[in-house]
Amino acid sequence: MGNRFIDKLHGFSPLSPDEVKVLAKATANPRKFARRIDLIREGDRPGPVFVVLEGWACRYKILPNGTRQVLAYLMPGDSCDLHIGLLAEMDHSIQAITPALVATVDRVEMDIILDSNRGIAKAMYLSQLIDEGTMRAWITSMGRRSSLERVSHLMCELYMRARNIGLIDALDRLALPLSQALLADSLGMTTVHLNRVLKVLRESGAMTIERGVLHIEDPEKLIRMAGFDENYLHRRLRQVA
Template sequence: MASLIRKLEQFVRLSPTDHAILSRATSERVRHFGARVDIVREGEKPRDIHLILSGWACRYKQFEDGRRQVVSFFLPGDICDMNVFILREMDHSIGTITPVSVVDLSREFFDHVAAGHPRIVTAFWWETLVNAAIQREWTMSLGQRTALERIAHLLCEIWLRLRLAGLTRGESCDFPLTQADLADATGLSKVHVNRTLQELRAAGLIVLNGKTLAVPDLDRLMRAGLFNPNYLHMEHEGRQLDAETIEAAAG
């Protein structure tokens, strides 16, 4: 819950009542999933909106022959498919990467929020718009960035999203993505991803140790990935960022 509120307050300053409503909603209807399983599959009828409480997940599309495209990663505090209620069936799948705890948010919860809590509604709209901006940036990466730029850009984005949610430790953060995950997200082969990660390591831009990522110099990594953080809209009036984060994001 803390990650969700911290993220929403990048956009809007929420009241104590807003905090209480979100806290209550995110303490009910919690489900737990293991790693590498589907939370919801393409073709199923959507019933609830999923909030990631803990763990990492992804949105993906897959062909019958097994080829898969990851189109977004979900981190703690992320809401999957804010407007999914209007769909008759899912046109994509949401799968876990690590063990994940999920809250199922009902249509009634959103109706209640819409009726009397405009600041939460505004924060949710900002969340939706930022997700759309992230999707545009991923399209730009697939169409125009080189392999090294794609990987560097994705690492910058994940790092900043985790940092904004309070989930980094100094230069380090958890990083459970495999090279296959990175390949599926960037349109590269696993061999090409491996080679690119080696280049980033050799240049001193990243340190990967098991499932931990360290970014010794975020500014250099941002330049390598042609990364402009403007699409994350971290400068909005409601943001709750420390000075170090703002300075690093600004480059």
């Protein structure tokens, strides 16, 4: 298996052979994390730049009443916390959702890489801009989209992101390692409410989630139900139809 982090950055900005070697060296000694293990916790001193090579992770916050809000999902090839070292402490936690292989790049090393490699710097900044666009889409969902639109929108997003990195199988399905509790915590819903919405989507013929597998049966219908505009991901779900 190749290095999805390098593949992702190369898709944003052409990388020279030397830049590819630099990134391969920087991510050559990843660490294994078991599921539900935190890579870093809220309140910790910011650490290195995390690069997810295999598996899924999420950003989350725990509220004073003990409830959890999932802030983002990280897939293979994603990196995070490029500039958070400027802060005194983490304002959220990052946890492995599945067994994950995560490379850590020391901040001093990353600064040297960015200063010395223009292609890598451009690709990393583009990646960060897309992450910020995704965050804005989530904020919009939480504030203005209906429950049905919110769930549909997230499924469109996850499917597109997974397809872009080769996680969709030959039957156009995605193995979705997200429990209903985790999905509910990312959508600001209860699991009971989420179940009702998933039932509506299933009965509409737009999509199903069964035994942890997402199948978008009618992409055009799901796009309409979600009011999905893919510009923040710079890809088009309609291309899978």
